[in-house]
Amino acid sequence: MQEQLKLENQLCFRLYTASRLITQAYHPQLSGIGLTYPQYLVMMVLWEKDGQPVNDIARKLFLETNTVTPLLKRMEAEGFISRTKGQADARQVIVRLTSKGRALEKEAECIPYEVGKAVACRSITPESAPALYETLDDLIQTLSVGGR
Amino acid sequence: MQEQLKLENQLCFRLYTASRLITQAYHPQLSGIGLTYPQYLVMMVLWEKDGQPVNDIARKLFLETNTVTPLLKRMEAEGFISRTKGQADARQVIVRLTSKGRALEKEAECIPYEVGKAVACRSITPESAPALYETLDDLIQTLSVGGR
């Protein structure tokens, strides 16, 4: 068979697997505070800047609104955020943290550190991480620009 | 806010995004031959070695049977594979390529090359790729061992 069609030769499969496994590593911590991983991403976006339209959140996460909208509705049902019509532009929906959502930041602070311990593998060190990040950022840049 | 809680500081978010975007890059090619990306992974496992129990396929893809079983059923419905009870061990279900599934390999041969062109980003070169693969393999190893 073609060498190229072997699993072990494919970048995509590695990214797919690494992504799933590291997301699983977040699960125990996140379920403790009632969030899924994608919901945690949304919270990070809002903790950094509260009160953003759906589109801004989606763009920062490289997601479409048809993924983000149901996600936000579930988060609203859980009481973490509010969704209100924009007054300047009535098409927009502005997403804001509730006090419950804002309070969660303190509880989430330790999570990157906790998960970091689980992810401590010899190939990702404080010295090598920036290069890895740059490679992945480049890849994301290439793929996201190409798709638009 | 905590620096650690910023999106741009997180490895997991990069892997999650890179994985989604590169999987999207496969979509045009794969939909042309009637496969989804996870189905394509299963096909690669079978092209490499036909006639494997569900468990072996799941293990090679780092997935659980509750993900793989419905996937295989859809692939059987599409006529790419067959699922038959193992005779040595009646608990097992042996998955085999149909002639249609086997024929697909030739059509899939060009896909890694085609997608590779789209993924050509300056940070992933033939020289740097092995180091990146090793880092990701290490990470996958760390995370998959920890979870068992």
Next chain:
DNA sequence: TTGGTTTATATCGTTCACGATGCAAAGATA
């Protein structure tokens, strides 16, 4: 103002992922 286009968000259907659980075959132990 009318009519056409773009923009922002939402709805729908299908396919993963995955935790929790169920069940039957195989293997182990008393």
Next chain:
DNA sequence: TATCTTTGCATCGTGAACGATATAAACCAA
């Protein structure tokens, strides 16, 4: 042999992802 445990696979429910499509507001040109 009778029971106990493990193994292999499946079912169920929920929450993403995402392509395709819909809807209404905003914008723009005639």
